[in-house]
Amino acid sequence: MKVEMKSSDTVRHLYVHFPFCARICPYCAFYKTRGNAVEVGRFCEALVREVQGSSALLPSTIYFGGGTPTALKTSQLEVILSAFHQRLDLSELKEWTIEANPGSVSARKAALLKKFGVNRISLGVQSWDNDLLNLLGREHNAAQAEESFRIFRDAGFSNISIDLMFALPGQTERQWRDSLQKTITLEPEHISTYCLTYEEDTEFLARFERGEFSVDDDREAGFLEMAMIMLERAGYEHYEISNYARPGFRSEHNQAYWRGADYVGLGPSAFSTRGFERWQNIADHHEYTRRLFANEAPVVSAERLTPEMKRTERIALGLRTCEGIVAHTLEQNQVNELVRHGLLVRRESRVSLTRTGRLVADSVAAEVL
Template sequence: MILYVHIPFCHRICPYCSFYKHTPGNTDLRAFIAAITDEAQWQRQSLEQHKATLGTITSLYLGGGTPSMLSPRHLDLLFGGLNEAFDLSQTHITLEANPATFNHSKAKRFKELGVTRTSLGIQSFSPHVLQTLGREHSPQQARESVHILRDAGMEEINIDLMFSVPGQSEEDWQHSLDTAIGLEPDHISAYNLTYEEDTEFIQRLTHGEFRDDEATNAEYYSLADRSLSDAGFLHYETSNYAQPGKESQHNRSYWLGHDYLGLGPSAVSTIQGRRWQNLPDTARYIQNITSVGHAMADSETIDEEAYRIERIALLLRTREGVPVKYLQHSPAGSVQELLDNRLAEIDNHHLRLIHEGPMLVDPIAAKLI
């Protein structure tokens, strides 16, 4: 089983982000940390009572929001509580971080607490692109953050980059790729900007101020693929590139359909075919944990068909592809059409996208479902 902890706090709200997040405001951070650790204890006991097998927690991912903005004291309390609830002695731990939120001493504390991988939300090394995205760090801070983590002994570093940002030129995108490669991270995620509901960016797109151009998306995607592949990174998922053996263990568990437990406001869990989401409201989350021990809200059953559909949508994005057993009920002729058009191949009982296929993964998945 894998574990996710959602820390919803950000110093500044990025205009493209649709995840549940907010500034700390008047939130009692000590009470919030206590709620997370209390929920961890409640969920562990609940799972044991329902005969669910916790097994080894193979991966813990702290996401957000900005987990790295928590103070060392709050991080100590958080990790202390999580270690009391679960055995994390053999767990691969990833912490999402903003380059503007930590220094040398704090990075060393990450390492001392057991963090083995830090994912840096850099997005760009061009000042005007960072400004468009509402990021609070500078290109220099971004570069320095990688060196700080290396000096602290961090085992693995990921850099998040984003392309097709309004006002971002091809030269801007190449500069970000080249700079990231030069910093020698273990992993690079190259995401196509998507316009999500309830964000400032979707409003500006709707009003015609921004434009989502498929040709530009494809061009920048291809540029990333060439640059990162030539630099020795393995393109193992549509948006993810890794040095050999440095793939994201946590994300691979999601793609493969492993059970996962989510803690914190808005966090999602899926265990033994049951999926639920916590309240997407930090104040109510803390209140519910204090009063009843959990904050579970929406719940659904993931039946065999729903599981099959998710495997197609997620595994089709991977280098290995989707096992053909999940395609037995796909529309007649849909698989053969992909093979005939050289968009996919069957290799070792998996349907794998090739050539232009990976750039069309979403519409292809829709046809196979």
């Protein structure tokens, strides 16, 4: 299947998916695998071909995620970063993020990323508690995570985000408070806090179904509230349910996505959206690589979005942000009801979640959709 992009429709946001990890975490449902050196090498060549073939891209943001892009050898990372520079027009690039796993960070890689213009790091710390890191099957401990943060700082990165996870099995309020406090002490510019979700086809979901783990909405809301209180007090703006930033450091890439901007995704499993067209690359790195070497498109499915699908998506994503959504896109009686209950607030022509509303964001979204 081939999706043509008209050259007039320049896309400003690029996502690149690197599908390999050194170790597979038992809760993770992103497309990833443990590849051998030959597979990773061939994949890099295939990715370079896809970058070369992608037209009508003038990125203002690039997000290089995965998987674990920092699991690449320094030499392979250099090949891919060089390919981006040679084959893309980066003259309008403002934000270039890479996802980094503390288990695969080195001063050499950090220096290389800096040299090639990557200017934002998203560091997957998850927790500062070694018992919880063990439970999560992480390949690093807390000391390595701190060392990685310092490596990036020393390499000159002034925009670092830290990922944390909460409502983990057995996690106490105290452990969560300590993780938040430790993060604040390091003074990252951005912090993402994700509530653990039990995803399909993961070991964690199997353990949940066997009754080893359980979910408690009140507990999750309590953890979220603790994050809101501590991070806002420390000077972070809660600009999306899972995201906090110091003024001026909100993620441009993610905001574009939440606002419904067009984006192109390269690499296996990546989605692209332009106008009403959405397509996805095949979520199989062998077949992805084979196709690129055979000059075939890696696209596996495409659909035409309806205006209603677009509207629903815009509301679902926008409602999670502090910008909220344009009020007239919602049913007004329902909005008035939610405002009366203190869950939504009107600001000029828009509505957004109140503090209480943020604690029950999924229920509010279910009401209005």
